[in-house]
Amino acid sequence: MLSKKASLEISIQAIVIVVLAMTLLGLGLGFIKGMFGKIGGITESTFGKIEEQLQRDLVNSNEKLVFSQSKVSIERGKETLLGWGIKNEGTSEMDYWVEFGPIKYPNTANNPGLNNINGGTGDWFIFKYSPNGAPNLPYSVDAADQQVERVNLRVPKNADPGLYLIEMAVYEGTGVTDKYATADIFITVT
Numbered sequence: 001m002l003s004k005k006a007s008l009e010i011s012i013q014a015i016v017i018v019v020l021a022m023t024l025l026g027l028g029l030g031f032i033k034g035m036f037g038k039i040g041g042i043t044e045s046t047f048g049k050i051e052e053q054l055q056r057d058l059v060n061s062n063e064k065l066v067f068s069q070s071k072v073s074i075e076r077g078k079e080t081l082l083g084w085g086i087k088n089e090g091t092s093e094m095d096y097w098v099e100f101g102p103i104k105y106p107n108t109a110n111n112p113g114l115n116n117i118n119g120g121t122g123d124w125f126i127f128k129y130s131p132n133g134a135p136n137l138p139y140s141v142d143a144a145d146q147q148v149e150r151v152n153l154r155v156p157k158n159a160d161p162g163l164y165l166i167e168m169a170v171y172e173g174t175g176v177t178d179k180y181a182t183a184d185i186f187i188t189v190t
Helices: 002-060
Strands: 065-067 071-074 079-087 094-104 125-127 139-141 146-154 162-172 179-189
Touching: 002 065, 002 079, 002 146, 065 162, 065 179, 071 079, 079 139, 079 179, 094 179, 139 146
Parallel strands: 071 179
Antiparallel strands: 065 079, 079 146, 094 139, 094 162, 125 146, 162 179
C-alpha cells in the first residue's frame, strides 16, 4: 500500500510540473510575440513620420523629387529606414524606376572603381523594386499626384569609412536618358 501512495504522489507531481512548464512556455511565447509586434509597430510609426515629412516637403517646395534626409551619418554594418517622395506634374500617369549611383566616394584599395552602389558594395539601398540589368517600370504615380516610397539604407561592414556622395535618379519610361529628377544624398560612413 505504501508503494501505491508514493507512485500516486509522483504522478501528481509530474502533472503539476508539466502544467507549470506549459504555462511558462505559453507566457514566454506570448512575450516574444509581443516584442516582435512592437518592433513592427515602431517601424510603421517611424515611416509614418517620414511619410508625413515628405508629403509636406512635396507640397511646400517646387521640387519633383525629395529624399527624407540629404545628409546621413551611419556606422558600418548598420541600417536605417529612409524614404523618397515624388510629384507628377504631368497630365497623365507616369511610370518610373529608380537608381542610386555613386558620384564621389573614398578611393582606397578596398574601393577602387566603385561603379554602382547597388551592385558594387552589396546592395546599400534596399527598396521594393531594385532594377537589376534592364530597367523595368515598377512604380507609377497618377497625374498631378504625389507618392512616397520606402528605402532602407544598409551599409556593409566592409565599407570604407568616409564621405559618399550618392545621386538618386528617377527615370521616366524605360530609357536611361529620360531622367525625370535627381536628388543628392551625402552619406558619412564611420
